[in-house]
Amino acid sequence: DTGVSQDPRHKITKRGQNVTFRCDPISEHNRLYWYRQTLGQGPEFLTYFQNEAQLEKSRLLSDRFSAERPKGSFSTLEIQRTEQGDSAMYLCASSLGRRSSYEQYFGPGTRLTVT
């Protein structure tokens, strides 16, 4: 399977704890995106990488959130001091990053529940 993978698929944590999610994109894709989806809403953009460079962060990404893509391959999204409002599905997507290539391929998501 050469699609986008995410780990873990589910995470339950207590408020105040730190969590880290991992995303492995399609190998030849140089762009990697993180989105967040809450119940009844569409995915909302959080941040994206071109290779290892983080090029944009949404205002949704508070200072408790940090994302890395250290070698331009996999990426991690960390949430520090989790709050109940962080409960959501976190989706990762990758793409070729060409000007005319808008299609993004999504992983299955990590569902976070903060209790």
Add this chain to the structure above:
Amino acid sequence: DQQVKQNSPSLSVQEGRISILNCDYTNSMFDYFLWYKKYPAEGPTFLISISSIKDKNEDGRFTVFLNKSAKHLSLHIVPSQPGDSAVYFCAAPSAGNKLTFGGGTRVLVKP
């Protein structure tokens, strides 16, 4: 502000009939649109897209229509099949090709 809106949260249709999903946008800079389909516990999967230089794009049972003057697009599924039951999102790319999604329409195709 919601730049991409799907005003119908749900749609129920009989198998074999047409499903019509609507999407409106406010940002006139959007020049490309995509439709994604999402099953429970899976990530969205790309379905069909359209460039603003076209007003129609067809792929098998799926056709997307774009009305630029009305800032409106629609997805037609003909004939609808039970396996089409899913949530459908329209989306538009902006700077960095990041996608702005609508809120989704849940389609239920009844056998």
